[in-house]
Amino acid sequence: MSETTTPHSADDVNTAAGPMLTIDNLTIGIGPRNKVKSIVKGISLTLSPGRVQGLAGESGSGKTVTSLAILGLLPSNAVVGGSIRLGETELVGLPRRQLNDIRGRRIAMIFQDPSSSLHPQLMVGTQLTDHVKRHLKYSGKQARAHAIKLLDRVRVPNPEEALTRYPHQFSGGQRQRIAIAIALACDPVVLLADEPTTALDVTVQAGILHLLRDLADERQLALLLVTHDLGVMSAIADDIAVMRHGEVVESNSRQEIFSHPQHAYTRELLASLPGAAGFQEATE
Amino acid sequence: MSELLEVSDLVIEYHGTSIVRAVDEVSMTIAPGEVVALVGESGCGKSSLARAVVGMEKPRTGSVSYRGSDVPFLGVRRRKAQFTSIQMVFQDPNSSLNPRVRVGQQISEGIRAAVERGDEGSQPEEWLERVGLPTEMASRYSHELSGGQRQRVAIARALAARPALLVADEPISALDASSQASVANMMRRLAFDAGAGLLFISHDLAIVRLIADRTVVMYRGKIVESGVSDLIWNDPMHPYTRALISAIPEPDGKGNLPAAPAAEAPEEWRSSIPEALDRV
Numbered sequence: 124m125s126e127t128t129t130p131h132s133a134d135d136v137n138t139a140a141g142p143m144l145t146i147d148n149l150t151i152g153i154g155p156r157n158k159v160k161s162i163v164k165g166i167s168l169t170l171s172p173g174r175v176q177g178l179a180g181e182s183g184s185g186k187t188v189t190s191l192a193i194l195g196l197l198p199s200n201a202v203v204g205g206s207i208r209l210g211e212t213e214l215v216g217l218p219r220r221q222l223n224d225i226r227g228r229r230i231a232m233i234f235q236d237p238s239s240s241l242h243p244q245l246m247v248g249t250q251l252t253d254h255v256k257r258h259l260k261y262s263g264k265q266a267r268a269h270a271i272k273l274l275d276r277v278r279v280p281n282p283e284e285a286l287t288r289y290p291h292q293f294s295g296g297q298r299q300r301i302a303i304a305i306a307l308a309c310d311p312v313v314l315l316a317d318e319p320t321t322a323l324d325v326t327v328q329a330g331i332l333h334l335l336r337d338l339a340d341e342r343q344l345a346l347l348l349v350t351h352d353l354g355v356m357s358a359i360a361d362d363i364a365v366m367r368h369g370e371v372v373e374s375n376s377r378q379e380i381f382s383h384p385q386h387a388y389t390r391e392l393l394a395s396l397p398g399a400a401g402f403q404e405a406t407e
Numbered sequence: 408m409s410e411l412l413e414v415s416d417l418v419i420e421y422h423g424t425s426i427v428r429a430v431d432e433v434s435m436t437i438a439p440g441e442v443v444a445l446v447g448e449s450g451c452g453k454s455s456l457a458r459a460v461v462g463m464e465k466p467r468t469g470s471v472s473y474r475g476s477d478v479p480f481l482g483v484r485r486r487k488a489q490f491t492s493i494q495m496v497f498q499d500p501n502s503s504l505n506p507r508v509r510v511g512q513q514i515s516e517g518i519r520a521a522v523e524r525g526d527e528g529s530q531p532e533e534w535l536e537r538v539g540l541p542t543e544m545a546s547r548y549s550h551e552l553s554g555g556q557r558q559r560v561a562i563a564r565a566l567a568a569r570p571a572l573l574v575a576d577e578p579i580s581a582l583d584a585s586s587q588a589s590v591a592n593m594m595r596r597l598a599f600d601a602g603a604g605l606l607f608i609s610h611d612l613a614i615v616r617l618i619a620d621r622t623v624v625m626y627r628g629k630i631v632e633s634g635v636s637d638l639i640w641n642d643p644m645h646p647y648t649r650a651l652i653s654a655i656p657e658p659d660g661k662g663n664l665p666a667a668p669a670a671e672a673p674e675e676w677r678s679s680i681p682e683a684l685d686r687v
Contacts, residue, residue: 181583181585182554182583295449324449325651325655326448326650326654326667326668327671328656329654329664329665329667329668330667351583352584354655354656354657355656357656357657357661357663358657358663358664359662361662377660378660378661378662381661382660391585392584395584395585395586395587395588396613397614
């Protein structure tokens with residue numbers, strides 16, 4: 124009844140391909156011209172094909188803002204400095220028209236709450252084929268066949284029938300699977316996932332985690348996983364960066380972060396986990 | 408039997424275009440000083456049950472009795488003093504605190520409820536200290552505080568009423584990960600010190616495991632498993648409980664994916680296993 128639970132190895136990584144996305148000294152300030160509030164203060168990260176890069180930290184640490192900056196989705200009063208490169212293309216300051224060719228096509232995103240990221244009044248089929256027709260120039264028939272294949276891959280039951288249904292007719296977990304299918308439709312190289320399982324029940328979350336890990340492996344996706352949940356992080360991240368107050372305080376492989384945390388804040392986060400050694404003292 | 412709270416054959420239904428039976432013949436008890444956790448997926452009826460315990464939900468059939476008398480449905484009138492010793496902490500402190508009343512005053516309202524019942528009076532500052540907030544906060548408004556501080560204020564207000572039964576519906580899910588475990592632990596300690604029963608509702612199973620004496624697992628309106636926490640966690644009997652526990656990702660850095668059920672809601676989760684109830 125259960126999918127197997129094999130630990131995946133982070134060592135057999137193909138680093139020869141080089142990073143897919145490089146964030147270099149990224150700074151983000153948000154606010155009116157005379158009082159810009161600094162949200163992200165010079166962070167650097169690289170995403171590589173087939174690897175899951177985790178971004179951990181508390182609310183307000185700047186993790187979501189960082190992922191939004193990659194797609195140029197920040198509010199208009201945001202000031203972005205530093206560099207975000209997709210291959211050779213610099214994304215910071217890229218004109219909107221060129222950015223539109225990258226959004227959804229080369230870089231896709233899934234959000235915490237699939238009921239707000241899916242359009243409630245459009246059939247699933249429409250939401251799964253619109254961007255495919257635009258980006259990949261598929262015909263209606265091709266796009267439909269493609270959509271069925273995708274829904275099947277993300278394990279939405281009865282894909283053909285699902286195309287003609289609306290998001291509210293699905294459970295939360297199925298909705299997130301549909302959102303993932305939409306994100307993958309144009310075969311992106313980078314997938315940004317911002318708290319993708321936080322709104323889901325734990326049994327449903329487990330299924331989504333399996334799916335994300337499998338997709339990263341089989342499609343050689345570079346996946347950025349933003350989450351505050353260290354259990355989720357431990358399950359699928361290869362590398363983890365810990366953010367606090369807009370800075371990356373520590374960045375290392377998953378094993379190192381969990382077994383030899385260097386920064387005091389990382390140690391504090393791990394110590395706050397229920398059942399962690401020192402948890403009792405920390406609460407007294 | 409000196410139970411503090413006794414829920415028997417409780418049924419709660421919502422009548423809309425179709426009838427939804429949120430709670431389906433549920434029975435459970437809480438003794439003084441006992442921490443009972445209620446777990447289950449969203450929509451399983453755990454919040455409806457909690458709301459019925461404090462009188463915010465009308466039972467269709469069945470009963471909720473507190474110290475031997477039925478909990479009346481909350482109306483616009485003031486509750487009878489004997490029921491003000493049931494207090495509740497909600498998930499979102501923004502909606503449970505009054506934005507126009509200073510923190511200290513809100514806690515005083517709790518204190519007044521205790522005094523009117525003939526219990527000992529106290530100062531708001533004492534309660535702030537107990538939940539780990541500086542006493543200066545008494546003069547602040549809730550919007551000046553962070554989410555975590557607000558939830559601590561909501562807990563302080565509930566405790567100031569010296570409850571004999573504290574019902575907490577997802578009290579920690581709005582908090583940052585690093586303070587969830589410590590706030591849960593604090594609630595347990597404070598309820599225990601006061602000799603109060605605590606009904607703690609959460610979907611965070613890792614935390615529930617640490618603080619609850621007994622655990623009640625709900626699935627689609629029914630209790631599928633209940634009993635001593637250690638028994639349920641170490642040796643779950645019901646297929647749903649098993650799936651629930653093995654789906655928790657372990658934060659050990661080993662890269663193990665948690666077991667995922669084959670389907671989103673296998674039929675066997677609905678099965679009823681009498682031996683899985685009231686395990687001791």
